[in-house]
Amino acid sequence: MSRIEIQKTYKIYIGGQFPRTESGRYYPLKNKKGNVIANICLCSRKDFRNAEVAARGAQSGWGSKAAFNRAQILYRIAEMLEGRKEQFISELVLQGSTLAAAKQEVEVSIDRMVYYSGWCDKFQAIYSSVNPVASSHFNFSVPEPTGVVALIADENTSLLGLVTAIAPVIAGGNACVVLASESKPLCAVTFAEVLNSSDLPGGVVNILTGTSAELHEHFSNHMDVNAVIYYRNNKAEIKTIKENASLNVKRVFVYNKINIMSEKAESPYFIFDTQEIKTTWHPIENIGTSKAGY
């Protein structure tokens, strides 16, 4: 007699914990034959607010970690992804990918995470400057994380869209709340398990499942969110997000024209978008006859 398989319960990821949606709602995910694969949490405004609180609480600790340390943790995420490769591939296949496409998506995701791991302690050098002001001052500008970023990830990929959205944001020291693909949510939950075993402090990444139609409003009108990034094509949602952003001058980026599989979807400029440039001045004492300065 064959063994009864243990089925996985797909939950969400908030503050390093795996709760169900507080709303108690779900939506069924079906395979091509129309059979139910899983019941997915249909997250609510309250889930987003809880996730935002977790993100805000985690951000300053994450942002003030040594950049080298952040790089190691991102690399660790890639290691954990590699170890779970087969699981991600089978989940992608379950959600309708061909085996070859699934393999490619997972490999690009792992490599992208390694790519951003490398940037953690390097982008600062690219975007910083020592500014040769005319007066006797030492003046320099450096990037700093903007804070909490709300992400609505790509709809068409299950794992790669998440990695592409999350990696540049946390490489730069931000914390985030991310909405996974509605039609392909399985990898999101497994990816949360990867994050949970990667030394990434709880709350730095929070993952919700559900619909953008319901949640984009809440992602963009929360008064303690600093930036919103949107990877989808719904024009009405884009407009609403941008309008809501004006409530507290959120930074909004819409990345829906990039080919997510290509290397164009990864660059330090994506890190830079969720950075603030801070300029610091300090006087330099003039001793002797010549002016001192940089």
Add this chain to the structure above:
Amino acid sequence: MSKKEVKLKFNAAWDLAPAPEDSKHVSIKKQYDLFINGEFVKPNSKKYFATYNPATDEKISEVADADEKDVDKAVKAARAAFGKWSKLSGKERGKYIYRIARLIQERAREFAVIETMDGGKPIRESRDIDVPLAANHFFYYAGWADKLEYAFPNRNPKPLGVAGQIIPWNFPLLMAAWKIAPALAAGNTVVLKPAETTPLTALKLAELIRDSGLPKGVVNIITGAGKTGAAIVNHPDINKIAFTGSTNVGKWIQKSIAGTDKKCTLELGGKAANIIFEDAPLDQAVEGIINGIFFNQGHVCCAGSRLFVQESVADIVIRKLKDRMETLKVGDPMDKNTDIGAINSKQQLLKIQEYIEIGKNEGGEIYQSSCSLPKKGNFCKPTIFLNVSQSHRIVQEEIFGPVLAIQTFRTIEEVIEKANNIPYGLSAGVWTDKGSKIFNLTSKLKAGVVWANTYNKFDPTSPFGGYKESGFGREGGLHGLGAYLQF
């Protein structure tokens, strides 16, 4: 148990003789039209409005009130000019911008005098800060025009198109330079609107640009009030909005362009914390407090309007601050000895007076310099409030005048928490003799510009701009170029 205040009488021992700057050499026309496509044209509305000297209430000139049709005409001129201008080699573009810088330097005195007449700021500031910095800004960005690909590694930067630029009344010429110079260097064309109370130096700049031989339509300067600004924001053929002004208007702009692909940078309000530690050089710190809040009558978005003094030195710092306030000369902006000039407009003066009343009604302890104010014009005494807390409106809201709210603190954690606990994040000041403490604070303060043991310093090479509700994007330096390019 309040002790009687002992005020130093600085004027008893000596007094400064008047030293007014002469305004005879400047030429101001009775009426100004709109600068569109390289020439001054009459407004479609046929309407003009007056601009006054806020120190004397005298009418200086009148300027055109641009309506939607005028805005459209200016945008069309800018669009028509864009093709050729953006295809011109960076070297040639740069040379035009250098010319503008030189012409401003040559006419610096005239610009300084008009700036002070139209806006009320002390001639010492317009002469030594506004006008030279404006010229330097053009000179700095001129040099970037042919080097853009070096600024953005692995990218091929291209201009955005037509930039609509709306600037405030506190640094009229300087803000025009901050907006126009990087836009031109990056290959954009512009439609710029100065504030309705301070249009004259922008119009003089228009004359200068016409004389410089810059191709027609590359820079268009049109005057008007909020309606004109709204017409720029909502014009469908503008690619980028650059705005400096209040947070409320900034939010309105962000909302208005939500359904479009317009790029946007916003330099909005501030309520900067200026933090004095017990180990700071206190006399220098007091100078920093004075400069932080009373520079340009406090009409500065990055003004150090919230003072935090460590409890152990609070009494002595406040004593020194009050003494120093007594020495400030408030009055005729054209006098070279004047420290604090005229409040920019009657409307702004009323707003400041309202906030002073709010501060008193909320229980703040007010102290004002005992100086006398001129009988005519808009003037306000340098004002500080003691015994206020985080929840007071004069601590939370931007007053944009010479009004300082003072709080004390005990620990570094406490002051960081208080300094950051505000929707704004434009600037901050830190005063301590300990380098390691400076860097602890400068890295934790959520502000785009942090001055350590100095305050209110500006330079074309130095990026300026805010966190949070103080806006986004930077002006100045390499980072300021990014606001006018696409990749």
